Amino acid sequence: KQNGPVFFSFDIETQRCEIQRSWPALVERATMTTTRDGTKLDLNIEQSKVLGIPLPQRNVERDYSSLEVTYLDLDLAVCRGCDETVYVFIQNDPSYRLSADGTQKMLR
DSSP states (O other): OOEEEEEEEEETTTTEEEEEEEETTEEEEEEEEEOTTSOEEEEEEEEEEETTEEOOOOOOOOTTSEEEEEEEOSSEEEEEOGGGOEEEEEOOOTTEEEOTTSOEEEOO
């Protein structure tokens, strides 16, 4: 069972996404596609690690693999996943970026 915050980082410019769960310590990296009008995000999970150990890839649909954007501004995004799950994303570091290979980088 998930316990603690989930950090969801996405970079529209590089079409990359990273999901970090605090416990159990899980990191997932994905490529991201958006619709032309920006109302839907689709994630293709490429890599998952638990406590730093890579997991074999499974083609499992996650409730956040496809998100419909219902509200968006510079600091807040509200999305709906499958099973009507609501996700609220809060911008906490506007300089955080993911490079094309999925590694983190900071803007200067």
